[in-house]
Amino acid sequence: MDTGRRGILKAAGLALLTGGLNCSSTQAMEPVSRNPGKRIKLSIAAYSFRNELKAEPPQMTLHEGFIDIAVREGLDAIEPTSYYFPEPVTPEYILRLKQRAFLEGLDISGTAIGNTFTYPPGPDRDKQLELTRTWVDHAALLGAPCIRVFAGRIQPGDDIEKARAYCIETLEVACDYAGTKGVYLALENHGGIVDTADNMLPIVRAVKSPWFGVNLDGGNFTSEDPYKDLAIMAPYAVNVQVKAQINPGGKGKVPADLKKVMSIIKDSGYRGYVALEYEADEPALVGVPKYLAQLRELVD
Structure with missing residues (x-):
């Protein structure tokens, strides 16, 4: 069997035709297999506007407000992060949000927990x-392909x-359920035990599910050379987010080289959404349009 992601998905499709989808796999994750060619769509994470x-x-x-900014900036998608849904989260609210995004021509690139x-x-x-x-159930109803x-x-x-x-055990159990709803779980390089590629890769390679991948965050690695770590993990990405800053060696944030980050993403063969998650000091209503303009130039 092809050990790439395409082979895994073909096997999953065959299982569906022959009696049901088995969302587990006996194979560890390999780099994602994709067709060649550029296909990057810009999104914005709601976390960018956490203060507002x-x-x-x-x-x-x-x-x-959030959707309106995405429309004004000409984005392809939004990431309505789970933290900002009104409690209790109801199907009615999810469907209303989905409807508004659709009517404005916006995809839902994912969500986060x-x-x-x-x-x-x-x-x-x-x-x-x-x-x-x-949240897998919420994502499926919302039409979000990834958490x-x-x-x-x-x-x-x-x-x-x-x-x-x-972590591996829990991811595999969670992915088994997520797969039944057609939702990817994407592990983000977000401190803790995934603060560097050396720490993250053993986890990623060990998870045996066709509904698992990496959410590559361009600003979160704290190794001495975060760009090197991004290049190591980029082939496993099913979702990408970029930041205005990066933190080499965990010694403090400095401006990110967005051109370098986007080159790494493109060189990996990634096709899909790239969401801006803005965390810089300048107010988001001012800073977000500036960084989206830079990203648009790098994507086009």
Whole structure:
């Protein structure tokens, strides 16, 4: 069997035709297999406007304001991050958001949850899996093809090997469910046990699910050479986000070389969404349009 992602997906399709989709795989993840050629679509993460969304009273909502900015900036998609959905999250709200995005010509590039997957078997892990399943259901209803998830930090009394093993176990259980809904779980390089490519790659390579991949964050690696780490992990990406800043060696944030980041993404053969997740000091309503303009030039 082809060990690339295309071979895995062909096998999954065959299983569906012959009696049901088995969302597990006996193969570890290989770099994603894609057709050649450029196909990058720009999105914006709602987290970019966290201050406006969480202000009292809110200066915008996902439905009003956030979508309008995406339209004004000529984007292809939005990422309505889970933190900014009104509680309780209802099917009616999800469908209203989906409807508005569709009528404005916007895709839903994905969403994100604030999970931790480094717990041992027990109530804490069960709680994280329940959170994930809930948002898989929400994502499927919303039409979001992907949820970016975190690994987490080493729990007290554990070491990194144990934390990795727990993370892999939890990811595989979560991906089994996500696959039944047609939703990818994309592990983000987000500190903790995935702060460098050396720490992240063993986890990524070990997860055996065709519904798993990497959410490559252009600003989160804290190795001495984050660009090298991005190049290592880019072939496994099913979703990408870029930031205005990068943090070499964990010594402090400096402006990111967006041209270099985008070259790495393109050279990997990536096709799909690239979302800006803006975290710089300048207010988002001012800074986001500037960085989107830079990204647009680099994508075109």
